[in-house]
Amino acid sequence: MATNNSMAGSDYLLQRKNLIIAQVLTMIFLCINMLLIMTFFKMRCLHGTARYILFAVTLLSDSLLLFLTDIMLILVNLNITIHVWLCTTISIPVFLYTTVTPVTLTAMTLERYVAICMPLRHGELCSTRSTVRCILIIHGLSSIPCIFIFCTFFASASLSFYKQRYLCAVEMFIIDTWQNRLRTAIYQIQFLIMFIIIVFSYVKILKVAKAASGDGKNLSTKGLKTVALHGFQLFLCLTQLWCPFVEAAITDADLFENVRYFNYMMFYLAPKCLSPLIYGIRDEYFFNALKKLDLLCYV
Numbered sequence: 001m002a003t004n005n006s007m008a009g010s011d012y013l014l015q016r017k018n019l020i021i022a023q024v025l026t027m028i029f030l031c032i033n034m035l036l037i038m039t040f041f042k043m044r045c046l047h048g049t050a051r052y053i054l055f056a057v058t059l060l061s062d063s064l065l066l067f068l069t070d071i072m073l074i075l076v077n078l079n080i081t082i083h084v085w086l087c088t089t090i091s092i093p094v095f096l097y098t099t100v101t102p103v104t105l106t107a108m109t110l111e112r113y114v115a116i117c118m119p120l121r122h123g124e125l126c127s128t129r130s131t132v133r134c135i136l137i138i139h140g141l142s143s144i145p146c147i148f149i150f151c152t153f154f155a156s157a158s159l160s161f162y163k164q165r166y167l168c169a170v171e172m173f174i175i176d177t178w179q180n181r182l183r184t185a186i187y188q189i190q191f192l193i194m195f196i197i198i199v200f201s202y203v204k205i206l207k208v209a210k211a212a213s214g215d216g217k218n219l220s221t222k223g224l225k226t227v228a229l230h231g232f233q234l235f236l237c238l239t240q241l242w243c244p245f246v247e248a249a250i251t252d253a254d255l256f257e258n259v260r261y262f263n264y265m266m267f268y269l270a271p272k273c274l275s276p277l278i279y280g281i282r283d284e285y286f287f288n289a290l291k292k293l294d295l296l297c298y299v
Contacts, residue, residue: 018261019077022269026070029272033063036276036290043289050126050134051115052286054108057135058101062272065097069268072168084161087168088150095149099142099190101271102237106194107134109231113201116208145186152179198231233274240267 037059039046046052068090075082115122124130156175166172174180243263250256281287 015077015257019074022073022261022264023070025265025269026066029269030063030066032276033059033066033272036286037063039286039290043292046286046289048128050111050128050131051108053128053131054104054111054134055286057138058104058108059276061097061100061104064093065101066269066272068094069264073264075168079167081165082168084157084164084166084172087166087172088153088162090168091170091173092146092150095146096139096142098237098240099145100138102190102194102234103138103142105234105237106197107138109198109201109234113204117204145183145190148186149173149179149183152182194234198234202228202231229274229277233271236267236271236274240271243267 037056040052040056040059046056072090072094074080111126114125118125150173153173153175156179174183240263243260246259246263250259
């Protein structure tokens, strides 16, 4: 009996330790994102470039997603139940912006492809007006899984169900097996399309990098590395779409908690630190704008 109590106590302490680590990392990433977002909005020189506009969209999307998923993580770990209608309100933007980030990364990859492989048409295809339209298209495409998931949920759930209290988790919106299969099919189709675009852009830029020479070669090589980082980040973002399916197959409670925590740290938090790296630190122009903002803050 004492052994069971000590094991339960150690599991409780481990759970709280994991929760605290997640909170610290979330706060760090949110602070970094807020600094970069502030840099974008303060520096008008960044407003006319498509990749920086899309970068700002990614930062805003990641920040909102981090904030909302962190709330859900706290509620689940502390076993706090909330009304279904409130959980639905929180979950709708979570489902939407879970997809917005990978779709935006795909658009940023296409922008790099146009800049390197079609430089004469870059100004036309990647103008500010075209970028705004692209953002609207990104949100339209990203809303497709969200619309299917919640339309099927609203059609299946009774009105009394919304007044009940549950732990706010993804599984709550999957009432029937066919809903889970539909969601899986939609995400797999999206993954396949974005994967093809990433690979196509990577191959095309690789050809240009091999054919180029001098400064052009350095530019193409840098663009190739950027697309490779986008591909890795996109892989992590899309893998998180499969996390609910993996977690649903686990029957052991302790293993489920460990796997869910690992998935959150690896596929929710980790991709968020790559966005500041790709366009915040690696990009010389944005990094100089960041340093100028720091100087302005001290003046």
